Amino acid sequence: MKRLLLLVLLGLLAWGWSERAALSAFPGILSAYSAKEFCSCRYVMGLDTGYCQAYVKQWLPLSELRDDVPARRVEARGLGRSASAQWLGPREGCRLLP
Secondary structure (H helix, E strand, C coil): CHHHHHHHHHHHHHHHHHCHHHHHHHHHHHHHHHHHHHHHHHHHCCCCHHHHHHHCCCCCCCCEEEEECCCCEEEEEECCEEEEEEEEECCCEEEECC
């Protein structure tokens, strides 16, 4: 039993090492997705805040989702990373900010 557990652990470590680039990008994806989708839901589709918060809800929770209504800008923070999206206009929609 201990050998099987050790073999599984070594397999997971090997997989994690081979996928290290993708795994390191994951925390940024959560906040970027949430900021962009909330911005699109809120300002492109014109839906209310409660609906849009439920729409972008993930299994991994965000630590913060801030909606700056006058600037039409959204900031999402999760897993130690943050991302912002802003509504640019009716033809451009929302875009992630650098």
